[in-house]
Amino acid sequence: MPSATDELARYLELTPASKAKWQTATEYLPGGDSRNSIFWDPYPIFLTEASGNRTVDADGNERTDFINTMTTMILGHAFPPVMEAVTEQLSRGVAYNAPNEHQVRLARLLCERIPSFDLVRFTNSGTEATLNTIRAARAFTGRSKFAKVEGGYHGTHDAVSVSVRVDLSKAGDPDRPQAVAASDGLAEGVLDQVVIIPFNEVSASQRILDENKDELAAVIVEPVMGSVGMLPATTEYLSMLREFTEANGIVLIFDEVISFRVAPGGSQQYYGVTPDMTSLGKIIGGGFAVGAFGGRKDIMDLYDPTKGPRVSHAGTFNANPVTMLAGAVTMEHLDDGVYRSLAENTEKLRQGIRQVCDELEVPVQVTGLGSLFGIHFNGSEIHNYRDLAATDRDLRAHVFLGLLNEGIMIAPNLVGALSTCLEDKDIAAFLDAFRCVLERRP
Ligand SMILES: Cc1ncc(COP(=O)(O)O)c(C=O)c1O
Structure with missing residues (x-):
């Protein structure tokens, strides 16, 4: 059975250039950046390029973007x-x-x-x-x-x-x-x-x-x-x-x-x-x-x-x-049809996440509306902030790093937002990666 630190070890292996850049950054910027909201342990990746649904980091790792600059890039990067x-x-x-x-x-x-x-x-x-x-x-x-x-x-x-x-x-x-x-x-x-x-x-x-x-x-x-x-x-x-x-x-x-x-x-x-x-x-x-x-x-x-x-x-x-x-x-470029198809794709993703968790017997609540989604490893329904206290934070951290390792970007609290550049094959790839990472859970 893999340990909790296996995803971390893999992350460190995949991102030495990001680590070096971040260490240099900390000499000039508190915590190495100007946005506390995108810091994660042990250090964030540095991106060098983004286009459509794809981001590239300083080590050349490609990832499919399911957070899109904290929900901003609804038409993908560099539209x-x-x-x-x-x-x-x-x-x-x-x-x-x-x-x-x-x-x-x-x-x-x-x-x-x-x-x-x-x-x-x-x-x-x-x-x-x-x-x-x-x-x-x-x-x-x-x-x-x-x-x-x-x-x-x-x-x-x-x-x-x-x-x-x-x-x-x-x-x-x-x-x-x-x-x-x-x-x-x-x-x-x-x-x-x-x-x-x-x-x-x-x-x-x-x-x-x-x-x-x-x-x-x-x-x-x-x-x-x-x-x-x-x-x-x-x-x-x-x-x-x-x-x-x-x-x-x-x-x-x-x-x-x-x-x-x-x-x-x-x-x-x-x-x-x-x-x-x-x-x-x-x-x-x-x-x-x-x-x-x-x-x-x-x-x-x-x-x-x-x-x-x-x-x-x-x-x-x-x-x-x-x-x-x-x-x-x-x-x-954002007409009714675009909103409809974004919502349909996101619903497919939400359903897929529920199904994977169901099959692996992982308690989950999947939230969201339209093109927004959130994954909570939580046994009971979430109605407000206090309900988040029951979330399994260790599993959340494991899944976040695991998804990065598998080439998927979402936010550290496992929320995301689709862009029009994400197709059925990307949703399938997300679900495959999600399943893999959950199967590796400690
Ligand atoms: C709901 C909400 N309001 C306000 C803000 C602040 O926006 P900005 O980061 O552009 O200052 C954010 C940022 O994430 C937000 O999510």
Whole structure:
């Protein structure tokens, strides 16, 4: 029987150049990189190339990409129409001190598709997008507190760096979660501004919201929780949030940075629940740094310089022509048929994973919606963050390294997102690799 360290030994054998590059990197960058979210033990691989569904690392190992830059590359890497358009744009300049037409093209596409979007503004990250949805809600309502879901990740600004990865010994009762700092260095008083609600728990959340309703500017929620392993909300939960916020003059924010993948108009279209404000990122920039926030005209008007503005918003690289063009070309390639086929392929993958686990008698929950999926070695169903505590983390780490060794890339917490470049044969290869790695489990 192989031991737990066999996958690690194989990983070390396959990736000496990545190891050397990472060691050099640690001399200049804390932890050798600028994104803590993509670090894994013992060190991450360095990629030198990515195109379509294939990535190549510094040792020349090829892998099929089932995470696609944390869900971003929905059309695969280096999608030729985006590359051609961007190459042409580069010769006309990269960033201007004036508006550009590509921004209007992308804004129109988004406003036409997304039920909640009367108006939109662009940023360079999803972090700035959620920051602005919350700030806008505060400005609009004149209130300061907001509610977020336990376990929800909305980027790295202070307000939302609360109750993300939670030490359950400090997190209080499941029906009444405490706000817990997700980082050192938060400003004093940040925790007092955040009310934590449990995901998918309708009556517990409603009770907490009701107790705080006069102080709440906003409720922010991800319709499919990326940080909880691609866990979809129930329609009942989102409907409750919509009715409650509407009845109490609270701004409902959907963070669709990831869940915008679910349908042409995002999860809000899929669920038929329209928030007041929405934050976006990832796929809408065609692979370039991006974020966007938008929503009701009366809220977005707070940003209008011809009317004030009441909310400040700037950013040297906001809506630069390269990102906007890449985003517009990407969105134009995402029609109903593309979403349908991505969802069908991902469902085949989810079913296949369940079947392999069933045959090998490995308890598993497979989550996800549309082109998003998550694998949890967990004997009982997952409804919210606390249910993840039962996941077999050793097996998760084994499978992650094992899949890398077998030529498959997903995220260390075993979530993934398909691109249009993944075909039936790639799904079959994933399932073969998954079976092999599980058969080698200690
Ligand atoms: C739901 C959600 N919101 C916000 C963010 C932050 O986006 P960015 O990394 O572009 O700042 C992320 C990033 O993963 C996310 O998943």
